[in-house]
Amino acid sequence: AVVSTQSTGGQETLDEEAAKNLLLEFIDFIKRHKVVQLEDLGAHFNLKIHEVVERIESLQEEGTINGVIDDRGKFIYISEEELKSVAKFIEQNGRVSISDIATASNRLINLEPLET
Numbered sequence: 001a002v003v004s005t006q007s008t009g010g011q012e013t014l015d016e017e018a019a020k021n022l023l024l025e026f027i028d029f030i031k032r033h034k035v036v037q038l039e040d041l042g043a044h045f046n047l048k049i050h051e052v053v054e055r056i057e058s059l060q061e062e063g064t065i066n067g068v069i070d071d072r073g074k075f076i077y078i079s080e081e082e083l084k085s086v087a088k089f090i091e092q093n094g095r096v097s098i099s100d101i102a103t104a105s106n107r108l109i110n111l112e113p114l115e116t
Helices: 008-033 038-045 051-061 079-093 097-107
Strands: 035-037 067-069 075-076
Touching: 008 035, 008 038, 008 051, 008 075, 035 038, 038 051, 051 067, 051 079, 079 097
Parallel strands: none
Antiparallel strands: 035 075, 067 075
């Protein structure tokens, strides 16, 4: 007879490590692509759309990533430097409208994917 022993403690560590690596890969994917379709992100990481949204919202609450989910199902990643440049624009111009910010954002926020 073959006897099999399995240490559950070690397996949990592996699963935790794998989950952590997957989360880091998720974050890196968003940062590299800058603008991602939620559907594509879900397909890439085998997640449902609502899971992708929950994960993004959780990461934003933690301050790990910044960005916006638009009405067409895209997440637009905004780096810390880009946020600071938008804040600086608002400080320099005083009272500004949403359209002023939107126009300036086109200059201040890069939407092109990062070279890999």
